[in-house]
Amino acid sequence: MADSEQKENADSLINDIQKRITDAFDIFDNENNKTVDVREVGTIIRSLGCCPSEAELHDMLSEIEEEEPTGYIRFEKFLPMMTKVLMERRYKCQPxxxxxxxxxxxxxxxxxxxxxxxxxxxxxxxxxxxxxxxxxxxxxxxxxxxx
Structure with missing residues (x-):
């Protein structure tokens, strides 16, 4: 019983995090095509409470950019990377x-x-x-x- 409750809590947490990510991404998805301008990604990440350095942001972008850079980031690549970042509580802002x-x-x-x-x-x-x-x-x- 405890295992299923823990799994339910974890699923609920992941769902909440992914909803926050989706909402933040959608604000910058001006064409409603599940892409955002690569220059907006830092703003989206910071709006989610993460404060990566410019080098860390660059590393994050290189992880999710297309092999042939288009200038846009697709939601399907952004969501799993950002979910992992938020679950691991990486790049927290300074108090x-x-x-x-x-x-x-x-x-x-x-x-x-x-x-x-x-x-x-x-x-x-x-x-x-x-x-x-x-x-x-x-x-x-x-x-x-x-x-």
């Missing part, structure tokens, strides 16, 4: 207190930004044509090279 400590290391005085400073930083960060933040370019603009 808030750890992130706060990291920020405090960078800002020892605890000085907040003014609204004007934030607006200035964002105006430098946002690509006016695309409306997105190109973070690599932004970082290079914000850093000061030592001479």
């Amino acid at each position: 808030e207190d750890l992130l706060l400590k990291a920020m405090q290391v960078l800002d020892t005085d605890g000085e907040p930004f003014t609204t004007e400073e934030l607006e200035e930083m964002l105006s430098a960060a946002v690509d006016p044509d695309k409306g997105t933040i190109l973070y690599k370019e932004y970082v290079s603009r914000m850093t000061v090279e030592e001479t």
Whole structure:
């Protein structure tokens, strides 16, 4: 009796996880053809509570991409990989207190930004044509090279 109850609980957990994955995937399946743009996969994965590094994300993508890359990821390949990731609780985000400590290391005085400073930083960060933040370019603009 206990074995069948455990199996039922495991099946229920897997079903719940797969429903979450399906719902997240469907949001980005704009053409309703069970595919998403490969550039959206990181967003989908992060919306499911996973925070892989860029290298880990690249490894995940190479696992589920077609042999001849099409620029799209198929749901039938995404679902089993993502189910396994969530079941194994991989790529968990860092707790808030750890992130706060990291920020405090960078800002020892605890000085907040003014609204004007934030607006200035964002105006430098946002690509006016695309409306997105190109973070690599932004970082290079914000850093000061030592001479």
